[in-house]
Amino acid sequence: MDRNSSYIVNLICTNCGKDFNANERNGLCNSCGKILFPKYDLEKAKEMLSKQIIQKRKKYNIWRLHEIMPVKDEKFRLTLGEGWTPNVKLNNFGKDLNLNQVYLKDEGQNPTGTFKSRGLCAAVSKGLELGVKDFVMPSAGNAGAALSAYAAHAGVNAHVYVPKDTPKLIQKEIIHMGGELTLIEGLISDAGRVANKEGKKNNWFSVSTLKEPYRVEGKKTMGLELAEQFNWALPDIIIYPTGGGTGIVGMWKAFEEMETLGLIGNERPKMISVQPSGCQPIVRAFKKGDKYATPWDNAHSFASGIRVPDAIGDYLILNAIRESNGTAVAVDDSEIKEAMYSFAKTEGIMVCPEAAATVAATVNLTNEGYIDSNDSVVLFITGSGLTTPNDW
Numbered sequence: 001m002d003r004n005s006s007y008i009v010n011l012i013c014t015n016c017g018k019d020f021n022a023n024e025r026n027g028l029c030n031s032c033g034k035i036l037f038p039k040y041d042l043e044k045a046k047e048m049l050s051k052q053i054i055q056k057r058k059k060y061n062i063w064r065l066h067e068i069m070p071v072k073d074e075k076f077r078l079t080l081g082e083g084w085t086p087n088v089k090l091n092n093f094g095k096d097l098n099l100n101q102v103y104l105k106d107e108g109q110n111p112t113g114t115f116k117s118r119g120l121c122a123a124v125s126k127g128l129e130l131g132v133k134d135f136v137m138p139s140a141g142n143a144g145a146a147l148s149a150y151a152a153h154a155g156v157n158a159h160v161y162v163p164k165d166t167p168k169l170i171q172k173e174i175i176h177m178g179g180e181l182t183l184i185e186g187l188i189s190d191a192g193r194v195a196n197k198e199g200k201k202n203n204w205f206s207v208s209t210l211k212e213p214y215r216v217e218g219k220k221t222m223g224l225e226l227a228e229q230f231n232w233a234l235p236d237i238i239i240y241p242t243g244g245g246t247g248i249v250g251m252w253k254a255f256e257e258m259e260t261l262g263l264i265g266n267e268r269p270k271m272i273s274v275q276p277s278g279c280q281p282i283v284r285a286f287k288k289g290d291k292y293a294t295p296w297d298n299a300h301s302f303a304s305g306i307r308v309p310d311a312i313g314d315y316l317i318l319n320a321i322r323e324s325n326g327t328a329v330a331v332d333d334s335e336i337k338e339a340m341y342s343f344a345k346t347e348g349i350m351v352c353p354e355a356a357a358t359v360a361a362t363v364n365l366t367n368e369g370y371i372d373s374n375d376s377v378v379l380f381i382t383g384s385g386l387t388t389p390n391d392w
Contacts, residue, residue, distance in 0.1 A: 060084040080111040108384030116146035122218030136204040138191035141170035148179030209244035223254030243308035245317035252320035271326040276301035286328035303353035350385030
């Protein structure tokens with residue numbers, strides 16, 4: 001096998017275990033309707049992925065560990081410079097809360113200003129390898145912008161469906177990068193129904209959250225990077241804003257793969273999911289002990305990226321939280337808005353509402369005694385406040 005290739009073997013259903021051909025277009029499992037994950041030959045990959053070999057590599061993007069990424073042919077691996085975002089120690093924020101080791105993983109420094117760059121880069125790249133020319137997705141905005149960016153870079157078409165209240169700034173971003181934008185009355189779930197219908201009618205490849213196998217692979221690179229940046233250890237706690245949950249799910253997959261590769265041990269961070277109080281299906285399911293999350297009625301929050309009433313990956317998110325002995329918490333919009341202002345003044349970093357939810361949750365969990373002063377804590381700042389409308 002070419003040393004620049006991928007060690008992908010097939011796709012496997014995360015629920016029933018059925019195998020699928022990774023050389024064909026696939027969405028959800030055709031037996032049970034659940035999520036497919038790429039599976040790799042990790043024993044062979046282990047020969048190429050020692051710590052020493054990895055640290056000599058000069059490629060600092062999501063393809064750094066290409067052996068456990070899904071695109072086989074290097075010519076299809078798009079990049080706009082996504083990935084390898086910095087870990088910033090938050091000395092001022094930490095001092096205010098008496099936390100000695102609190103860090104920020106700043107995903108706002110990705111090409112389109114959010115962590116969505118990672119997932120859409122991977123999905124569009126694999127789509128190209130499979131011969132796809134038209135991609136479709138529903139979005140709260142930022143994912144649609146990322147799809148439009150990578151579709152433009154690849155010379156293919158992006159069809160994006162968003163709620164009408166999606167910020168004008170992001171709507172313009174999608175349009176100016178050549179995406180076909182359609183506004184939908186309602187929430188992202190409503191946009192998803194229309195996108196799914198139009199996608200099937202026109203034979204477009206859907207890259208809706210976790211309804212195809214490859215966005216999660218882009219998102220898992222956050223976990224791969226985190227381990228390497230922490231010298232092949234993992235923090236005690238990861239705090240993550242959760243809508244569709246691909247980030248939590250992807251990182252949890254990355255940790256398992258890295259352990260098999262011998263890069264880390266069996267220790268895991270506590271995974272903490274944060275949602276807005278106006279839309280908290282994962283929080284409710286976690287507290288009730290449910291395996292699946294029921295849809296949240298009358299969802300509302302100005303943090304539109306985590307205003308997701310019904311996540312198809314609910315069982316995977318809840319599994320990661322429980323297996324890690326983590327938790328799920330909700331914060332009010334008023335707390336999110338206050339965190340946006342206070343964090344900018346404290347650390348000089350403007351964060352989007354979804355990311356500010358992690359800041360608010362960290363304050364609450366510390367005050368409640370859940371986070372200890374000596375815990376190493378990573379807040380995932382999923383997007384820059386510079387992409388947020390001026391009226392926040």
